[in-house]
Amino acid sequence: MIDLRSEIKEFLSSRRARITPERAGLPAYGGNRRVKGLRREEVALLAGVSVDYYVRMERGSLAGASDSVLDAVSSALQLDEAERDHLFHLARQSKTPGGARRRRPAVTVRPALQQVLAAVTDAPAWICNGRYDVLATNRLARALYAPVLADPRRPANTARFVYLDPDAARTFFVDYDRVARDVAAKLRMEAGRNPHDDELIALVGELSTRSELFRQRWASQDVRLHRSGRKRLHHPVVGRLDLDVESMDLPTDPGLLLNIYTAPAGTAAADGLALLASWAADQEELATETPALS
DSSP states (O other), X not given: OOOXXXXXXXXXXXXXXXXXXXXXXXXXXXXXXXXXXXXXXXXXXXXXXXXXXXXXXXXXXXXTOOHHHHXXXXXXXXXXXXXXXXXXXXXXXXXXXXXXXXXXXXXXXOHHHHHHHHHOOSSOEEEEXXXXXXXXXXXXXXXXXXXXXXXSSSSOBHHHHHHHSHHHHXXXXXXXXXXXXXXXXXXXXXXXXXXXXXXXXXXXXXXXXXXXXXXHHHHTTOOOOOOOEEEEEEETTTEEXXXXXXXXXXXXXXXXXXXXXXXXXXXXXXXXXXXXXXXXXXXXXXXXXXXXXX
């Protein structure tokens, strides 16, 4: 399993290291500071807790930390929304004897959700979990994500594609560097939620062993939430597609995300999606045709 104490220590110390006294509104006494960023006692002062208490927190002990203390530390370290959520996830896991195993990301998709995907005909739509396993797709998503889905292992995994097939991924994702950074940050966020998920641990281990870039991104301790945004892709059949992404949690299926890509009407991307839909229909028809008897 992921070592929670190490996760907490490395996360808090990395966030502290990036805040200068000036940025925190504190006087910087002396020209030679032995630590990068704030000292522990400065964080304790800003958070309104004792130095000993904060030192225990940064050594990995969050089990007794109240929400108000976590909020105060979040403010002192100027954590953004994702970082604050990550700190609270780590604290919540620390408070559960033996680790929290109640929420495991789903690996199957209910038939009703499969029907929802099939009903979306004009936009690529698919469902994944926090490990980036692609669990279910509609026809247009299968066509759009053909490079990712080419991996014979099932379920296909976007994180593996990004880090273990970087040449293909750099061609497919126009903003590859940003995508790689976001994937690692979202996996780190998932690790805070589910530190006992064996498949997540195995995935992180595989990526760390096989990708120097992933090791660097993972070591940064950055975290990100799944958000809506823009994705720029280069599809091997229809070329460049600049698409709007909506990524939505499914409350009745904890751990699953519904992703839908769209394009404004009248744009080149909308035309590209229409062409992709036509191509996908042709490919599906060819695949289901019965060979003529000779």
